[in-house]
Amino acid sequence: MRYSRHTILSEIGQAGQDKITNAKVLVVGAGGLGCPVLQYLAAAGVGVLGIMDFDVVELSNLQRQILFGTSSLGQNKAEAAKKRLEDLNSDISITAYAEKLSYQNALELFSQYDVIVDGTDNFETRYLINDACIIANKPLVFGAIYKFEGQVSVFNYNNGPSYRCLFPNPPQKNTVPNCSEVGVLGVLPGIIGSMQANEVLKIILGIGDVLSGKLLCYNALTAQTTVLKINKSEAIIDAVLKGKDTFSDKQTEFNCEFLTEVVSIKDVVSKENIQFIDVREVHELPKVDLLDVTAIPLSELENSIHKIDGEKQKVVFCQSGIRSKKAVSVLKNLNIDNCFSLREGALEINNHIEKLEGFKNLSVKNK
Amino acid sequence: MNISIKYFGFIAEVTDCEEETISFSGTTISELLDVLHSKYEALKNNDFQVAQNQSLVPFETEITGKEIALLPPFAGG
Numbered sequence: 001m002r003y004s005r006h007t008i009l010s011e012i013g014q015a016g017q018d019k020i021t022n023a024k025v026l027v028v029g030a031g032g033l034g035c036p037v038l039q040y041l042a043a044a045g046v047g048v049l050g051i052m053d054f055d056v057v058e059l060s061n062l063q064r065q066i067l068f069g070t071s072s073l074g075q076n077k078a079e080a081a082k083k084r085l086e087d088l089n090s091d092i093s094i095t096a097y098a099e100k101l102s103y104q105n106a107l108e109l110f111s112q113y114d115v116i117v118d119g120t121d122n123f124e125t126r127y128l129i130n131d132a133c134i135i136a137n138k139p140l141v142f143g144a145i146y147k148f149e150g151q152v153s154v155f156n157y158n159n160g161p162s163y164r165c166l167f168p169n170p171p172q173k174n175t176v177p178n179c180s181e182v183g184v185l186g187v188l189p190g191i192i193g194s195m196q197a198n199e200v201l202k203i204i205l206g207i208g209d210v211l212s213g214k215l216l217c218y219n220a221l222t223a224q225t226t227v228l229k230i231n232k233s234e235a236i237i238d239a240v241l242k243g244k245d246t247f248s249d250k251q252t253e254f255n256c257e258f259l260t261e262v263v264s265i266k267d268v269v270s271k272e273n274i275q276f277i278d279v280r281e282v283h284e285l286p287k288v289d290l291l292d293v294t295a296i297p298l299s300e301l302e303n304s305i306h307k308i309d310g311e312k313q314k315v316v317f318c319q320s321g322i323r324s325k326k327a328v329s330v331l332k333n334l335n336i337d338n339c340f341s342l343r344e345g346a347l348e349i350n351n352h353i354e355k356l357e358g359f360k361n362l363s364v365k366n367k
Numbered sequence: 368m369n370i371s372i373k374y375f376g377f378i379a380e381v382t383d384c385e386e387e388t389i390s391f392s393g394t395t396i397s398e399l400l401d402v403l404h405s406k407y408e409a410l411k412n413n414d415f416q417v418a419q420n421q422s423l424v425p426f427e428t429e430i431t432g433k434e435i436a437l438l439p440p441f442a443g444g
Contacts, residue, residue, distance in 0.1 A: 149441070176414065
């Protein structure tokens with residue numbers, strides 16, 4: 001009964017539904033793209049679903065990451081998604097991997113699945129997924145978004161091109177902004193993620209034309225869709241395959257954001273010898289008055305090193321925990337050590353401190 | 368020859384338009400990019416690929432079509 005709307009379709013039928021039940025799909029990244037992909041694949045009855053995400057659910061995720069609610073805040077995304085999906089469909093098997101994808105775990109993990117879905121948010125992981133899919137010979141359903149625009153494609157499918165055939169190498173660091181820096185229309189990953197789920201089902205079912213060798217570009221503001229043809233580069237794919245034996249020796253050169261040490265306000269609020277740095281622009285509210293805060297907008301950070309106390313541990317915060325990560329990487333590049341990014345934004349910091357009993361006794365301002 | 372050029376993603380922010388038609392007398396994509404680079408200085412800081420008539424092509428490709436698109440990679444998810 002659960003799948004009757006599938007099985008009555010002559011293109012799917014019980015035989016097609018059985019293919020879905022027997023399919024194993026790994027979704028890397030349970031964020032804006034991963035959530036709708038997972039939701040539709042779980043609802044469709046994909047028999048084995050893997051969810052990989054090391055990050056935790058934050059308030060600013062809920063605008064688009066539709067598997068999560070306020071009760072999931074602070075939980076690991078893979079675990080929280082698994083919990084939600086088990087309620088949606090208890091007949092399928094779901095595995096949560098609350099860890100980062102690496103050159104060490106990718107090949108072994110990918111070998112356990114039929115289709116890999118890229119729902120990540122950074123180039124380092126996207127290239128890692130692409131190369132691992134080439135070596136493990138797995139089709140890759142790719143999706144990526146920017147503000148109001150999205151890209152969808154299927155790589156490494158039936159000897160088709162790979163992501164490197166489209167963009168041979170990752171762009172230089174910090175030249176391509178990500179969602180957290182520039183924002184994204186909440187419904188956009190819903191559209192692009194749904195397209196990815198559709199491609200996964202077409203691959204499993206063997207129906208329709210899989211989006212292989214083509215890049216679909218969608219603009220949410222104009223509702224325009226452009227499909228561009230991608231040619232396969234044998235030389236590029238061979239180069240990846242040549243690195244097969246040394247693949248697991250490689251180290252991810254994750255951009256600094258991923259090396260940033262993230263701390264929680266509850267762990268640092270009562271510690272001594274800490275300089276709190278607010279990297280928001282001066283007009284941004286709410287102010288954090290309950291802590292002794294040095295205000296240095298991110299845009300002025302590099303020229304404001306004199307305001308940073310070399311003797312103290314630096315704990316950086318902003319509105320949502322994104323710019324603070326960037327600030328820490330800027331400071332690290334300037335060889336300033338002992339810098340940490342606060343997971344919480346200003347509002348959550350205030351809420352936390354207000355809740356603390358006797359917060360006036362802590363390292364706070366005398367008001 | 369008049370060539371219609373489409374800009375995707377943050378390339379459209381550099382050019383401040385999503386589409387434009389320019390008059391061009393060269394022969395290859397590279398030469399066209401030279402024109403665009405001098406028109407939009409910030410363009411050289413960006414990574415992108417070029418499509419001609421909806422097909423991604425190397426920069427040394429001869430311009431045969433009237434529709435060119437500049438496509439940057441997106442990281443977001």
